[in-house]
Amino acid sequence: MFQYLLAVCLISSALGNEAQSGRIVGGRQAGRGQFPFQGSLRNLKNSHFCGAAIIGDRWLLTAAHCTIGNLPYQLRVVVGSVDRTAGGVSYNLAQIIEHPDFNELTLDNDLALLKTVYPIEMSFFVQPVVLSGNVIPAGIIATASGWGQTFVGSGLATMLQFMEVRTLNNYECKLRHGLQNREKVHTTSLCTFSRSGQGTCMGDSGSPLVANSELVGIVSWGVPCAAGKPDVYTSVPAHRAWIKYTTGI
Known part of the structure; x- marks a missing residue:
């Protein structure tokens, strides 16, 4: 978590005092199965710090500033639950691929692909977008x-x-x-x-x-x-x- 917070601080500094990466305010609570492609990116302590989107049976898409500096074994994704603290299925990562032209200072091309070790089991609550x-x-x-x-x-x-x-x-x-x-x-x-x-x-x-x-x-x-x-x-x-x-x- 310290590593993530440090990364956020560095990016915030690079963007200037008024901009901050990472950041729903004024929203509504989602119903179960409403966003079956939504994933939660977690660290080794099972703490959520970024979101992700399921795009294939072994692939998710997230922001590169969420993954930069991390190895696959340090992160995992949880899918299939609207409750951040309970339910869902956890998948370990086999690979993290940041966009080759990602710029940490400007956040240009801020995308990363996550490949799971095993295929994601699809259901009514888990579907690619x-x-x-x-x-x-x-x-x-x-x-x-x-x-x-x-x-x-x-x-x-x-x-x-x-x-x-x-x-x-x-x-x-x-x-x-x-x-x-x-x-x-x-x-x-x-x-x-x-x-x-x-x-x-x-x-x-x-x-x-x-x-x-x-x-x-x-x-x-x-x-x-x-x-x-x-x-x-x-x-x-x-x-x-x-x-x-x-x-x-």
Whole structure:
């Protein structure tokens, strides 16, 4: 956990005082089986620190800043439960593959693939999500889910939370951010905003953003937490070719 907190501090410093990676505030509690692709990334102490999305029978997608510096044996994923503290099935990891062009300072290409040792057993409560291959325009309603903090300084959510947000184009996204963070919105980023008081928070990094039942983004960074600034995701359509080439799915 110390290693993870240190990594968060380093990334936060790199992004400037107002930006913080990791970070649902103002959401609602998810029902069992509502997000069967949602995974919880845990450390050796079984502590959740990031989310993940099931994309194949041995593959999950998360944020690279969640995994950087970790070896597969140090992490595992739990799937199949909306309760962070109970239930679900745990899978050890055989491989972690960060995007080759991931930049720790700017969080460009902030994606990592997780390969499980054994195939994930699918059920009504455990299912992969389809990778979107379409460019996501502004004004689309999407849904984010995660076990992150429900307000700054709170503990992690016990039950999976979700919220509906609206996508923004990158130009407007940059304008809504301060000068320090505008350069952290990349051509391969996807931004969302709903209202002040609603957004992602610490512990939501790596969690999925879906639209029309397809995975369109992975939580990367934002201004903590729900402070009236857009949240920034790594665009899945922009990286779909790399994901499919690397995994073979």
